[in-house]
Amino acid sequence: MSEHRENPRLRIRIVFGERGMIGPGKAELLERIDSAGSIAAAGRVMGMSYKRAWMLIETMNAMFREPVVESTRGGAQGGGARLTGTGHKVLATYRAFEAEAARAGRAELCALQGLLSDISDGK
Numbered sequence: 221m222s223e224h225r226e227n228p229r230l231r232i233r234i235v236f237g238e239r240g241m242i243g244p245g246k247a248e249l250l251e252r253i254d255s256a257g258s259i260a261a262a263g264r265v266m267g268m269s270y271k272r273a274w275m276l277i278e279t280m281n282a283m284f285r286e287p288v289v290e291s292t293r294g295g296a297q298g299g300g301a302r303l304t305g306t307g308h309k310v311l312a313t314y315r316a317f318e319a320e321a322a323r324a325g326r327a328e329l330c331a332l333q334g335l336l337s338d339i340s341d342g343k
Contacts, residue, residue: 228329230322234314240283242314249276250303250311253289259301277301284310 233243245266252262263273281287288307293299303311322329 228333232318240279246276247314253301254303257300
């Protein structure tokens, strides 16, 4: 059996029925907003329009008991966005779940990886 260069990784989407879902894209958007302080900047880094990023934030804000992101409009001082306490909890809990699932499924991921076909340099 040959070595495969890339390690498998999980991309987990948690679906809350009609209430909505959270997955790797929304988690990354929350992380980017947290670091950039802006929905527009977070969207740009992800190759996403401001409208799409804002729509995802509105969805998450409606999904949870309390908003995950608060924003202020632009103006002389400029606008911005920040994660709320709930937003930080949602993000941390999602990432912890993701890490735990990867740890728990490590043997199965390795077994699946071992079943992958080899791709030679010429193909």
